[in-house]
Amino acid sequence: MARVLILGYGNPLRCDDGVGWHAAVQLFRTNARPEVEVLPCRQLTPELAELVSHAETVLFLDGSHESQAGEFRCEEVRALEGNPAFTHHLSPGSLLAMARDLYGVFPRAWLLTVGGQSFEVGEKMSPEVEGALSTLKARVRELIAEVIGDYAAAG
Amino acid sequence: MNGVEQRTITIDPVTRIEGHAKITLQLNEQGQVDDAHLHVTQFRGFEKFSEGRPFSEMPALMARICGICPVSHLMASAKACDALLAVRIPPTADKLRRIFGLAQVVQSHALSFFHLSAPDLLLGMDADPKKSNLFGVLEVNRELARDGIRLRQFGQQVIERLGGKRIHPAWVVPGGVSEPLTELNRDAILAGIPELVVIADRTLQWFKGIMENFRLEIASFGNFPTLFLGIVKRDGGLTFYDGGIRIVNAAGDVVASGLDPATYGEFLGEKVEPWSYLKSPYYMPTGYPGGIYRVGPLARMNVADRCGTPKADQELAEFHELQRTAVLSSFHYHHARLIEILYCLERMEQLLNDPEILSKHVRAVAQANAFEGVGCCEAPRGTLIHHYKIDESGLIRWVNLIIATGHNSLAMNRAILQVAKHFVRSEHLTPGMLNRVEAVIRAYDPCLSCSTHAVGEMPLRIQLIDASGNLKDEVCRPL
Numbered sequence: 001m002a003r004v005l006i007l008g009y010g011n012p013l014r015c016d017d018g019v020g021w022h023a024a025v026q027l028f029r030t031n032a033r034p035e036v037e038v039l040p041c042r043q044l045t046p047e048l049a050e051l052v053s054h055a056e057t058v059l060f061l062d063g064s065h066e067s068q069a070g071e072f073r074c075e076e077v078r079a080l081e082g083n084p085a086f087t088h089h090l091s092p093g094s095l096l097a098m099a100r101d102l103y104g105v106f107p108r109a110w111l112l113t114v115g116g117q118s119f120e121v122g123e124k125m126s127p128e129v130e131g132a133l134s135t136l137k138a139r140v141r142e143l144i145a146e147v148i149g150d151y152a153a154a155g
Numbered sequence: 156m157n158g159v160e161q162r163t164i165t166i167d168p169v170t171r172i173e174g175h176a177k178i179t180l181q182l183n184e185q186g187q188v189d190d191a192h193l194h195v196t197q198f199r200g201f202e203k204f205s206e207g208r209p210f211s212e213m214p215a216l217m218a219r220i221c222g223i224c225p226v227s228h229l230m231a232s233a234k235a236c237d238a239l240l241a242v243r244i245p246p247t248a249d250k251l252r253r254i255f256g257l258a259q260v261v262q263s264h265a266l267s268f269f270h271l272s273a274p275d276l277l278l279g280m281d282a283d284p285k286k287s288n289l290f291g292v293l294e295v296n297r298e299l300a301r302d303g304i305r306l307r308q309f310g311q312q313v314i315e316r317l318g319g320k321r322i323h324p325a326w327v328v329p330g331g332v333s334e335p336l337t338e339l340n341r342d343a344i345l346a347g348i349p350e351l352v353v354i355a356d357r358t359l360q361w362f363k364g365i366m367e368n369f370r371l372e373i374a375s376f377g378n379f380p381t382l383f384l385g386i387v388k389r390d391g392g393l394t395f396y397d398g399g400i401r402i403v404n405a406a407g408d409v410v411a412s413g414l415d416p417a418t419y420g421e422f423l424g425e426k427v428e429p430w431s432y433l434k435s436p437y438y439m440p441t442g443y444p445g446g447i448y449r450v451g452p453l454a455r456m457n458v459a460d461r462c463g464t465p466k467a468d469q470e471l472a473e474f475h476e477l478q479r480t481a482v483l484s485s486f487h488y489h490h491a492r493l494i495e496i497l498y499c500l501e502r503m504e505q506l507l508n509d510p511e512i513l514s515k516h517v518r519a520v521a522q523a524n525a526f527e528g529v530g531c532c533e534a535p536r537g538t539l540i541h542h543y544k545i546d547e548s549g550l551i552r553w554v555n556l557i558i559a560t561g562h563n564s565l566a567m568n569r570a571i572l573q574v575a576k577h578f579v580r581s582e583h584l585t586p587g588m589l590n591r592v593e594a595v596i597r598a599y600d601p602c603l604s605c606s607t608h609a610v611g612e613m614p615l616r617i618q619l620i621d622a623s624g625n626l627k628d629e630v631c632r633p634l
Binding site: 013045046047049050094097098101102 | 219266270289290293294297300301303304305307308311
């Protein structure tokens with residue numbers, strides 16, 4: 001089982017909403033380390049809790065409505081307390097809560113976001129968001145290296 | 156209005172369904188519900204923007220309609236393309252496609268039952284809305300929550316092993332599938348099935364045990380006579396992949412059987428109502444709206460004579476005992492869904508043990524040989540029809556899609572009306588009222604993203620509006 005799980009999520013058919021998904025696809029293509037699992041997905045769903053439960057560190061990659069276009073943010077995420085809402089998708093905090101409540105585990109987790117500008121139908125990301133991808137990936141590699149030591153993936 | 160005051164309650168957006176909807180409840184001056192409408196307020200238009208694309212791109216393109224049931228769209232689309240090629244696909248490809256579809260049903264039904272409807276079933280219809288979700292289930296019955304995750308995960312893993320991707324796999328192609336199944340993947344899938352059969356069986360027994368607690372809901376949750384429609388094998392057995400359309404009436408009598416899905420236009424009409432982007436198909440011989448019918452798990456259990464696998468057959472026989480006629484209450488969609496999960500697992504095992512299943516001959520190659528093709532299969536939510544017309548260059552000129560949730564449009568509206576008449580009694584909505592109105596929709600497990608091909612998240616909202624158009628009450632359940 002991988003020690004670091006990277007979940008890059010979003011809708012690549014909604015322009016900047018797909019930034020997390022695109023980042024995960026690029027990381028997936030360059031990752032050669034078995035300790036690192038990269039999973040691009042459309043949204044966070046309950047069955048991911050089991051994967052999360054096996055990881056030491058989970059990195060969530062997402063687009064953000066709240067930041068400026070191209071603004072990169074990285075913050076630690078903790079499992080939500082209480083009874084988080086659930087419809088057909090989850091937030092990073094509620095997925096961590098699920099892993100905690102179902103499997104009794106507390107992986108460290110980080111949410112890495114890039115602020116988006118356009119969330120309309122389309123496959124092309126804004127230049128600002130495209131430009132921030134390398135910053136996001138560089139930070140991902142640093143966080144991986146903190147867990148497994150030197151991480152020399154290309155890209 | 157003839158001097159009769161009417162008020163309207165609107166539920167917008169509807170939560171714990173796939174897609175975006177609003178419910179309007181029309182009240183009369185006595186505060187009783189007179190009419191109800193499910194408004195589907197999103198539109199995406201896949202039929203239009205497919206025009207001009209090469210037909211060979213259609214399966215991959217159509218799979219993008221939905222993140223929950225891409226496999227069903229892939230399947231119906233590939234079958235429509237098979238018809239354009241005018242080929243019979245290799246037998247192994249046929250079986251692999253069936254396994255792919257069964258896995259899709261398992262994961263989709265698991266989402267519907269365990270994640271979306273289990274809160275109502277386990278915690279009750281009057282539970283605190285803040286607790287009435289998967290986390291609430293987890294607090295009360297951890298095994299149920301874990302079972303749901305395991306089933307869904309298994310379905311996803313089978314799709315990934317066959318299709319190479321979890322979301323939007325493009326392994327099903329015109330003429331068959333792109334890659335044969337490896338021995339490694341076959342053995343891995345087979346190894347997982349026994350555990351899942353135990354889970355499916357355990358959940359069925361649990362559900363049958365709690366049904367008694369929902370007598371009121373069974374009586375009022377879309378419990379009315381309609382036709383039921385689904386595809387069945389030639390011998391009347393359950394199938395998700397291929398067969399003739401069978402229609403039974405509320406008495407359980409077969410009204411039509413062996414109908415070629417390619418001729419759907421001869422017996423299915425598609426009505427458009429001004430209050431929804433969702434089309435309202437109906438059975439033409441009985442007119443509109445008298446031709447109301449239901450599709451999906453409940454309909455499949457009503458149209459099929461047998462499942463063809465041992466455990467599911469036993470459960471189906473018991474299911475048919477629920478009512479001497481067809482089983483009418485939409486509450487039993489849940490029950491039917493669980494039987495289908497069991498069937499899918501058993502059937503998958505049968506197909507994977509077929510000696511031909513590892514054959515490398517999995518694709519028939521041809522150019523387009525017909526200008527028109529129809530593909531039909533049973534998606535988790537019901538019968539799915541893709542109909543394409545192409546020009547001499549193989550470019551798409553016209554597309555029509557009839558989606559499972561669309562077939563159920565009339566029935567969902569009537570079910571909402573029935574529930575609302577039964578439970579909504581004032582100008583102010585209580586959580587219990589709201590939840591029952593939502594729960595009856597969830598029984599159908601509508602996928603509005605599919606049926607209108609919309610994008611984005613879909614919450615639920617209810618508004619109460621009087622005859623003069625004044626807002627009396629409004630409830631919104633945020634995501």
